[in-house]
Amino acid sequence: MEAVFKMGASRIASAVNAGELSAKEVVAAYLERIAELNGKLNAYLHVDSTGARRAASSVDDSVVRGERLSLAGVPVAIKDVISVRGLPITCGSRVLRGYVAPYDATVVDRLKRAGAIVLGTTNTDEFAMGSSTENSAYGASRNPWAEDRVPGGSSGGSAVAVSGGMATAALGTDTGGSVRLPACFTGLFGLKPSYGALSRYGLVSYANSLEQVGVFARSVDDLALVYSAMLGADPKDGTTTNFSWSIRDAPSRGVEGLRLGVVAEMAGEGIHEAVSSALSTTCKELERNGVSVGEASIKHIGYSLEAYYLIAMSEASSNLARFDGVRYGEHPAFEGDWNEEYSRVRSLFGLEVKRRIILGAFALSAGYQEMYYGRASRFRTMLIHEFREAFKQFDVLIAPTSPTPPFRFGEKTQDPLTMYLSDVDTVPVNLAGLPALNVPVGTFTIDGTTLPLGVQLIAPYGRDELLFTVASQLERSGLSIARVVEPWGRIV
Amino acid sequence: MAESDHRVMIGLEVHVQLNRLKTKLFCGCRAEYQGLPPNTNVCPVCLGLPGSLPVLNKLAVNHAIMVAKALNCTISRSFNFVRKNYFYPDMTKNFQISQYEKAGGVPVAHSGWLGFANDSSERRIRIRRIQIEEDPGRLEHPEGIGSSKYVLVDYNRAGVGLLEIVTEPDLASPDEARVFIQKLRSVLEHLGVCDTSREGAIRADANVSVDGGNRVEVKNISSYKEIVKAIEFEVLRQTKIIEAGGSVIRETRHWVEAKGMTISSRQKEEEQDYRYFPEPDIPIVSLDEDTLQRILDSMPELxxxxxxxxxxxxxxxxxxxxxxxxxxxxxxxxxxxxxxxxxxxxxxxxxxxxxxxxxxxxxxxxxxxxxxxxxxxxxxxxxxxxxxxxxxxxxxxxxxxxxxxxxxxxxxxxGLTRIADVEFIRRVAEEVFRENPEAVEDAKRDQEAVNYLIGQVMKKTRGRADPDVANKVVRQLLNGG
Incomplete structure (x- = not known):
């Protein structure tokens, strides 16, 4: 039998449902794997061995009773900004140290009900603000592909957990690319759903109007399996919607006749040549399978980064106001002026978080609100319109996920603007609320280091299933293959 | 100079708790929080725990629309919520979910009026806007504001639905304010959206100016009964300053119920910047014609x-x-x-x-x-x-x-039943005649003296004698019967 940590979610679930493999065995194998690798990779901030073993035996009991669960025994990792009842939730921050989530996020609850087993919570840039996990208060995660390269962020811990074989699938969050970028940097499938497809209840808000829970997996089938277990409107999140498609059938549909548009403004200058070549390889592969490829234009997409950061920072400045030490976190009783105490507690935020709170508060302040937040919001409406126009000609768009392959630790930490530029290709999708998916597209080697490449597929709002159909074709043609990678760069 | 010789302008911001709803504005906790042990009527949403999201109570919208209609307002067919950002320990999120007419906000209703009869003429007080918002928690100063060593916070009230009703400065006297509030209470009670007698159900801030002088905002008026008292005090205070030749400074004052006076809040008069922006977690509310009509049709008699x-x-x-x-x-x-x-x-x-x-x-x-x-x-x-x-x-x-x-x-x-027994009343009347010989003499000419005698009979029976019988008996006795 194949090593458990290399198995896909469908495989594990069917083996557990059939009684060929127990959930307890699966969990034991993964806990062993984590014990072996997490010290090097720093994917998990908290491993819940006891809870995972307990959940596994409950799944095994269900199987004995004859129940069949779509994710029976599938071990998953949860980004540490999503609430898992009874587990610490720090958001990669010192402010929340000591806080234990008192309830399950809706997505976590739905995964558990489907038989998935939460192994633990994973590292993130503080409050999901970053593109490399270097902003985590608990140290950066490592990219198993190369010791000196970042895994991407902010959901880097989840990406590393799945790519390192320490989880079968994982949840991240994608506010401006935080699932797609680390998926790209670690060679995984990484989904950012249509806004409103998944519940945000239990996800600690960074920028509410932009973010969605997303999924990392090593195959399109696994991605579909995990995603569909969480779908459906949630009465606890007024921004959720029910979609009529079935994701589970999407991978098996054909791509013939689909129209693919390469976003011209994103494929031009400033793109690393390896990325450009991955993009054209992908297009050619799809063309061979009956897809027509053309050039799409989103004329004003170049302003997205500015608009994105204005909106994200504005919302963040308000969302993060609640961390004042009064109601949660390890903050002892104090004497004296409460304003001073608030300042003391809030000085625990890291530099990047402080920067975004201050800039966001500025962008919303009287006299500047219209110039910054107001204009960014109007741009957003315009961008949505431009995407809608493009989708009249194309079924799916394609663009780089990142202009460059994974960068080095420390390479961008000195200059925040350079770091923000890592998100240039991913943020338009969040502004427009569209579904997008990073597909791994081979590797390239530089100075003896092999690094993964990826491109993103973008579908019209509410047409997430198209992403699965196209990605599945790329997977079947052998171009998009995600594998477990051991440090540093050993594909197993 | 009398107070009435001064021109008084009063505008009110009345906060009405939607306490006839079963639940709070954005979660399933009870709207009736009074009398519960502190911090027991709370959940992740109204406590603002990380990850929780507000979900709008649809009935609150219905109640707001009924009030808006009753106050002759223009009802927005599409409106949204905004965040009002400021730090205060009674706020679980350090922002209040509210409505606003600027910064991309559209409140539920605007531009209405409430009329009432005053001195035989009808007065119409214009309503600037109505907005839906959440109540904060409550701070408890165990030994009074300013003299307590510590402050306790009770979030039982946090998230209860409020309507803020903002008037134009059309009220011309404390008395008009009293009638306005009475009428408003009556409208709210008739609509069944607020039990106005509950503690904290109606609170207000008042903007008061005299003779076109500076506007003073009086905050912290915590019941409808206090509104008139606070305004009366503030009008008198400003009038005295003006009559002494001084001028009123523009400031915010607090109504201190226990002392019966407004006190300057002594804050620097810098404009608070609330950094309003549309609440991303609550989708825009759109009212179609049918829904609106259904709500209006369900309105009771006003x-x-x-x-x-x-x-x-x-x-x-x-x-x-x-x-x-x-x-x-x-x-x-x-x-x-x-x-x-x-x-x-x-x-x-x-x-x-x-x-x-x-x-x-x-x-x-x-x-x-x-x-x-x-x-x-x-x-x-x-x-x-x-x-x-x-x-x-x-x-x-x-x-x-x-x-x-x-x-x-x-x-x-x-023993208050009426006495119709003629014999008993005659005995009483005879006693009255003995005691009042002069009146008896006068009564032969003077009707008033007759009435006096009848009155004395009534008095002796402590009002219980049948007046008709008493009348007849006295006249009979006078006529020698």
């Missing part, structure tokens, strides 16, 4: 319509009808009594004189009065059948109000 009906159905004078409907409890009381005793005018008179007197003396609401509509009707029947006189009736009503006993029991216990 005070003005009810007053009109009182005039048409019961033949009341317009003034009397308006007095009754100014308090829904009083209007209900009237109609219930009329069902049991079918002379509406008599009922209305008794309510406006004796019943209101009892409420004022006892400082209670009509529903706390021991004289139920049943008791009032019973007593009116006794007067009608001559069992007791009207004058005795007033005494009976006081006794019923004090003891809670039925009128018949009160009358029997105190």
């Amino acid at each position: 005070p003005d319509a009810r007053a009109k009906r009182f005039v048409e159905q019961y033949g009341l004078k317009s003034y009397d009808a308006n007095v009754l409907v100014l308090d829904k409890g009083l209007a209900d009381y009237f109609e219930e009594t009329v069902r049991l005793y079918t002379n509406p005018k008599t009922v209305a008179n008794w309510i406006q004189s004796e019943i209101l007197r009892q409420l004022n003396e006892k400082k209670i609401e009509i529903n706390q009065l021991a004289v139920t509509p049943g008791y009032l009707a019973e007593m009116l029947h006794m007067i009608e059948t001559g069992e007791i006189s009207g004058k005795i009736g007033k005494r009976v009503l006081v006794e019923v109000a004090n003891t809670g006993l039925p009128p018949r029991v009160v009358v029997e216990r105190l």
Whole structure:
């Protein structure tokens, strides 16, 4: 039998449902794997061995009773900004140290009900603000592909957990690319759903109007399996919607006749040549399978980064106001002026978080609100319109996920603007609320280091299933293959 | 100079708790938080725990729309919520979910008016806007504001739905403010959106200016009863400053209920920057024609319509009808009594004189009065059948109000039934004649002296003698009978 940590979610679930493999065995194998690798990779901030073993035996009991669960025994990792009842939730921050989530996020609850087993919570840039996990208060995660390269962020811990074989699938969050970028940097499938497809209840808000829970997996089938277990409107999140498609059938549909548009403004200058070549390889592969490829234009997409950061920072400045030490976190009783105490507690935020709170508060302040937040919001409406126009000609768009392959630790930490530029290709999708998916597209080697490449597929709002159909074709043609990678760069 | 010689402008921001809803504005916790142990009526949403999201209570929107319609406002077909950002320990998220007319916000309703009768003319107070928002928690200063060593926070109230009703500065006197608030309360009670007698149900901030001087904002008025007191104080304070030749400074003051005065909040007058922006977690609310019509169709009778009906159905004078409907409890009381005793005018008179007197003396609401509509009707029947006189009736009503006993029991216990026994009254009259020989002499010429003698007979029987019998007997005795 194949090593458990290399198995896909469908495989594990069917083996557990059939009684060929127990959930307890699966969990034991993964806990062993984590014990072996997490010290090097720093994917998990908290491993819940006891809870995972307990959940596994409950799944095994269900199987004995004859129940069949779509994710029976599938071990998953949860980004540490999503609430898992009874587990610490720090958001990669010192402010929340000591806080234990008192309830399950809706997505976590739905995964558990489907038989998935939460192994633990994973590292993130503080409050999901970053593109490399270097902003985590608990140290950066490592990219198993190369010791000196970042895994991407902010959901880097989840990406590393799945790519390192320490989880079968994982949840991240994608506010401006935080699932797609680390998926790209670690060679995984990484989904950012249509806004409103998944519940945000239990996800600690960074920028509410932009973010969605997303999924990392090593195959399109696994991605579909995990995603569909969480779908459906949630009465606890007024921004959720029910979609009529079935994701589970999407991978098996054909791509013939689909129209693919390469976003011209994103494929031009400033793109690393390896990325450009991955993009054209992908297009050619799809063309061979009956897809027509053309050039799409989103004329004003170049302003997205500015608009994105204005909106994200504005919302963040308000969302993060609640961390004042009064109601949660390890903050002892104090004497004296409460304003001073608030300042003391809030000085625990890291530099990047402080920067975004201050800039966001500025962008919303009287006299500047219209110039910054107001204009960014109007741009957003315009961008949505431009995407809608493009989708009249194309079924799916394609663009780089990142202009460059994974960068080095420390390479961008000195200059925040350079770091923000890592998100240039991913943020338009969040502004427009569209579904997008990073597909791994081979590797390239530089100075003896092999690094993964990826491109993103973008579908019209509410047409997430198209992403699965196209990605599945790329997977079947052998171009998009995600594998477990051991440090540093050993594909197993 | 008298106060009335000064031109007074008062604008109100009235906060009305939507306390007839079962739940809070954005979660399933109870809207009725009073009397619960601190921090027991809370959940992740109203505590603002990380990851929780607000979900709008749709009934709150219905209630807001009914109020907006009753206040003749333009109702927005599409509106949203905004965040009002500021740090304060009674706020679980350090922002309040509210509505606003700027910064991309559209409130539920705007541009209306509330009318009431004042000195025989109709006054219309313009409503600038109505917005839906959440109540913060409550700070408790164990030893009073400023003198406590520590402050406690109770979030039981956090997230309860509020309507903020903002008027234009159209109120011209504290008395107008009193009638306005009364009328508003009555509208809210008729709509069934607010139990206005509950603690904290109606609170207000008042903007007061005198003679076109600087506007002073009076905050922290925590009940409808305090609103008029606070305004009266503030108008007087400003008037005195002006009459002494000074000028009023623009500032925010706090109404300190215990001291009965407004006190400067001594803050630097910098404009708070609330950094408003649209609340991303609550989708825009769009009202289609059918939904709106359904809500409007479900509206109960409002005070003005009810007053009109009182005039048409019961033949009341317009003034009397308006007095009754100014308090829904009083209007209900009237109609219930009329069902049991079918002379509406008599009922209305008794309510406006004796019943209101009892409420004022006892400082209670009509529903706390021991004289139920049943008791009032019973007593009116006794007067009608001559069992007791009207004058005795007033005494009976006081006794019923004090003891809670039925009128018949009160009358029997105190021996108040009317005396119609001619022989008994004749003996009393003879005694009166013996004691007042001069009046008897005068009575042969002077009708007033006759009345005096009759009055003395009534007095000796403590009002119990049948006045007709007393009259007849006295005249008979004077005529030598």
